[in-house]
Amino acid sequence: MSLIQLESDPKKITGEELKPVLKKAGLELTESLIEDFSTLITGFEAAIHSLPDDREVQPRPNLEKYPRKDIHIPEDREFGAWATKVTAKCTAPKSNLLEGRTVALKDNIALAGVRCTNGTAMVEWVPEIDATIATRIMDAGATIIGKSACENACMEGISCTSVTGPVHNPYAQGYSAGGSSSGSGRLVATGSVDLAIGCDQGGSIRIPASSCGIVGLKPTWGLVPYTGILSLDPTIDHAGPMARTVRDCALLLEAIAGPDGWDDRQPPVELQGYQLEFVRDVDAVTRLPRDRMLEGMKVGILLEGFQVPGTDKNIVASVRSAAAQLSELGATVSSISVPAHLEATPAWMILVPAASPGSLLGERNGRKQLHFPDRCELVGQKLTQAQFDALGPGASYMYLAYLWAEEHYGPKLHARCMNLLKAVGDGYDLALKDVDVLITPTLISPPVQLPENGYSGGPLELMSMTTGVLANTSPLNITGHPALSLPVGFSHAREDPNVKLPVGMQIIGRRFRDIDCLKVAAAWEKAFDWKTL
Structure with missing residues (x-):
């Protein structure tokens, strides 16, 4: 020095x-x-x-080109799905890719002048910048009509912890819509918006997509810029599309994908020459004869994805049946094993608490990306008692687990996990040399009934309700492989056999081969009606 x-x-x-x-x-x-x-x-x-003032280099929007009006907290929140309403669009879009479409942004995504709760009362923050993907959505001709509710600090898989209230499943009031992108899942499913953005660090796009019976894609890590979005940890942050159809999912991905010059999650070497058009290939597949749509594709049924303790037998049957049907579309379907799949979730559970200071306090040392110094100032250097009390069970547990690990293990625990997680990614890569995509259930159990007392019953009670919910989703956050949830049928609620709730099939692809996930999903969607299965 x-x-x-x-x-x-x-x-x-x-x-x-x-x-x-x-x-x-x-x-x-x-x-x-x-x-x-x-x-x-x-x-x-x-x-x-x-x-100098760093605000001069921040991506502050031109409010004449990207005006926003009618910012308000709605009285009708669509069973908890809306956090804030707004009308924001571009006066001179660059394309008509999303012309006429309405979009909801998860409420951890910055839209200047609109409150960003991150699902918690821990801090009140109104950003002055627009997230890159918000600008890209408006540049593609869409209208952003609001911020969708998300779970408290984006750390819950059940939809009862948002500061704006519980979010109900669109197929059964009183049941979870999944989390943490709970509002996005419900709004798309009910047709309140055409499209939505979710963010995913352990399954937060795919869990609500599966729970609400829609399509949700966690893209390859780095394909979509995370600039202007509240982070959990940059190594597992993903933002992606949620839609009612695979084609719409591809359409929104096409609008938001590609480097933005800010986000160091985006490896420019990987993206050079990478085709950022998705709709064309999806359309090409669905125009083919039924028995040739997936001709030449190799599909692997990931055995370990069906062996998670507590997996619901009805979900297993539904997903196995849907996977087998891919052979009718020309694909070769076989079983494949990735032992590391079952080893990944415990490591993820240790890695994420180590990221708690970053997600809760805004610490992002060593990252080349857009930071939020104004929000950091509001939060402070450590959580106050009031800030801690404002957290949901998941976030408060994560913070205490971080404090415990810091006191008893120091940085070596995080270091061990990062080394072990490399082997998880290698396991998927090895399997994906033999097949184009892997198949698992998205969730191992149906959405749970929302507790009548919200989360006031305590963290142990609430977190016990979703044991294993991340088992098939969180490993792909660690490795960065693309993973899509596609609705393929219904399962009976555990609490009431008369209640039927959606089942999602997860399709996993090679890194930067998101198009393979989309093509397989589009072909199945074209050939089969999931609501009749």
Whole structure:
């Protein structure tokens, strides 16, 4: 480390000001060293005060080109699905790709001038910037009509923890719509919007897609920019499309995919020359004769995906039947094993608490991406009691697990997990050399009944209700492979056999071969009616 300049500032940091910092860190220095470091820290302070205003380089929207109006909290929240309503569109779109379509943004996505709750009352934040994907959606001719409710701090798989209230399943009031993109799932399913954006760190696009009977794609890590979206951890952050049909899912993906110059999740070497058009290939598949739509495609039924403890037998039967039907469309279907699939979730459960300071406090050291210093200032350097109390069970557990791990294990625990998780990705890559896509159930059990008392019964009660819900989804966040949930039938609710709830089949592809997931899903969707199965 060298100095750019040495300031002789009249507001010199004194040794007495430095000593409390040293004491808190458990350090003892001689008076001579304290004097030297006081001078050096004075230069550090001077450099801080010389920084220009970073707002000048932020992607602040041109509000004449991208006007927004009628910002309000609606009285009718569509059974909890809406957080905030708005009308935002571009006056001069770059294309008509999404012309006439309405879109909801998950409420952890920045849209300037519109509150961004992240599903929690922990902090009140109104961003001044637009997320890249929000701009791209408007540039494609769509109208953003609101922010969809999301679960508290985006850390729940059951839809009863959002600060804006519980979100009900579109097929059965009183049942979960899934999480954390709960509002997006319901709004698309009910036709309240044409399309929606979800964000996914452990399954938060695919869980509500499966629960609500819609199509949801977690794209390849880095395909869609995460710029302007509240992060859980950059290594597992994904934003993607949610729609009623596979074609609409491909359409929205086409509008939002590609590097934006901000997000270091996006590897430019991987994306150079990568075809960012998806609808054309989806249309080409569905125009073929039924028995040739998937000709030449190899589909692997991932055995471990059906072996998760607690897997519902009706879901197994539904997904196996749907996978077998792919052979009628020209695909070769076989069984395949990836032992690491069952080992991934415990490592994910350790990795995510290690990311809690970043997701809750906004710490993103070492990342080249858009940061939110205004929100960091609102949150502070650690959670206050009031902020902690505003968290849902999942987020508060994650924060305490982080504190425990930090105290007892330090950074080595996170380091071990990151090393082990490389082997998980290698396992999928090896399997995907022999097949084009892998198949699992999206969820191992049907959506649960919403608790009457919300989440006031305590974290253990609520989190026990969704044991295993991430088993087939979270491994793909770790590895970055694309994964799509497609509705393929119904299963009986565990609490009431007279209640029927959607079942999702997960289609996993090679990295940056999202189109394979879309083609397989589009072919099955064209050939079969999931609502009659």
